[in-house]
Amino acid sequence: SQTIHQWPATLVQPVGSPLSLECTVEGTSNPNLYWYRQAAGRGLQLLFYSVGIGQISSEVPQNLSASRPQDRQFILSSKKLLLSDSGFYLCAWSVPVGGANVLTFGAGSRLTVL
Amino acid sequence: AQSVTQLDSQVPVFEEAPVELRCNYSSSVSVYLFWYVQYPNQGLQLLLKYLSGSTLVKGINGFEAEFNKSQTSFHLRKPSVHISDTAEYFCAVSSMNRDDKIIFGKGTRLHILP
Numbered sequence: 001s002q003t004i005h006q007w008p009a010t011l012v013q014p015v016g017s018p019l020s021l022e023c024t025v026e027g028t029s030n031p032n033l034y035w036y037r038q039a040a041g042r043g044l045q046l047l048f049y050s051v052g053i054g055q056i057s058s059e060v061p062q063n064l065s066a067s068r069p070q071d072r073q074f075i076l077s078s079k080k081l082l083l084s085d086s087g088f089y090l091c092a093w094s095v096p097v098g099g100a101n102v103l104t105f106g107a108g109s110r111l112t113v114l
Numbered sequence: 115a116q117s118v119t120q121l122d123s124q125v126p127v128f129e130e131a132p133v134e135l136r137c138n139y140s141s142s143v144s145v146y147l148f149w150y151v152q153y154p155n156q157g158l159q160l161l162l163k164y165l166s167g168s169t170l171v172k173g174i175n176g177f178e179a180e181f182n183k184s185q186t187s188f189h190l191r192k193p194s195v196h197i198s199d200t201a202e203y204f205c206a207v208s209s210m211n212r213d214d215k216i217i218f219g220k221g222t223r224l225h226i227l228p
Contacts, residue, residue: 006157036218043220044158044204059215090157094216098165100146101208103216105157 002027006091006106013113019064019078021109023091026072031093032101033074035066038088038108050074086113116141116207120219127195128227135190135222137179137205147188148206148216149179158204164188175199200226 006023013019025031035047046059048066056066063082067075074091089109094101117140127133139145146165150158162173169181179190188205205219 044218046215046217049215092158099210100163100165101214101216102148102160102163103150103158103206105150105159107157108155110155 002093002104004091004093004104004106006109008109009107011109011111013081013111015083015113016080019076019081019085019111021076021089021091021111023074023076023106024072025074025093028072028093028095030071031095033068034092034094034103035074035076036090036092038090039086044090048076081111081113083113086111116145116209116217118205118207118217118219120205120222122222123220124223124225126225126227129197130194132193133191133195133199133224135203135205135224137188137190137219139186139188139205139207141186141207141209143209145207145209147179147181148208149173149177149188149190150204150206150218151175152202152204152221154201161190161203195224195226197226197228199224 003026034049036044050056050068064078091106092103094103119138121136148163149161151161152158161177162171164171164181172178177192202221202223204221206216208214208216
């Protein structure tokens with residue numbers, strides 16, 4: 001069966017420090033991978049998605065970047081965190097089901113920037 | 115492009131009462147529709163999905179939703195809620211393009227009152 005791992009679960013970082021959140025998927029190959037951010041009262045904001053190794057699409061201009069060094073690994077990074085980067089970050093993967101991309105989410109990483 | 119509107123940010127309901135969470139979407143093409151649930155400090159879990167066929171879709175935990183194309187709606191219902199249904203519920207839409215993004219509504223927080 002497929003599983004998705006996301007870490008760290010909780011992170012407290014000072015402003016200006018770097019960030020690395022990692023996500024790996026097991027039990028599937030060539031998935032679409034996604035990073036979402038969830039801020040209070042604002043729903044889910046799609047940050048990045050990837051349809052293959054090295055292929056990253058950015059949805060909103062921001063202080064973050066993403067990389068996909070392996071088929072089932074997706075990394076969210078920042079060189080210098082801002083206060084506004086605080087939030088709950090969710091990794092997800094999908095493969096087509098009946099033609100649709102059905103998302104499966106990780107447990108999330110809560111980032112607090114102080 | 116697609117969009118999703120969840121009309122209620124919060125819905126209080128007494129335990130064992132019925133509930134309906136509203137979702138309307140906008141799209142110029144045919145779509146897939148989803149409902150996800152998020153329990154506190156967790157990732158999102160798929161409740162149900164509409165891909166094609168019967169417009170009444172049954173999901174997990176006794177929830178169901180009805181796709182209404184003329185009203186562009188996909189409301190979620192449960193005939194009798196339990197305290198364990200306390201969570202945030204997200205409606206989502208995507209076009210039938212395999213590589214298209216899934217767009218989420220801002221969520222509805224369901225409060226179950228004793």
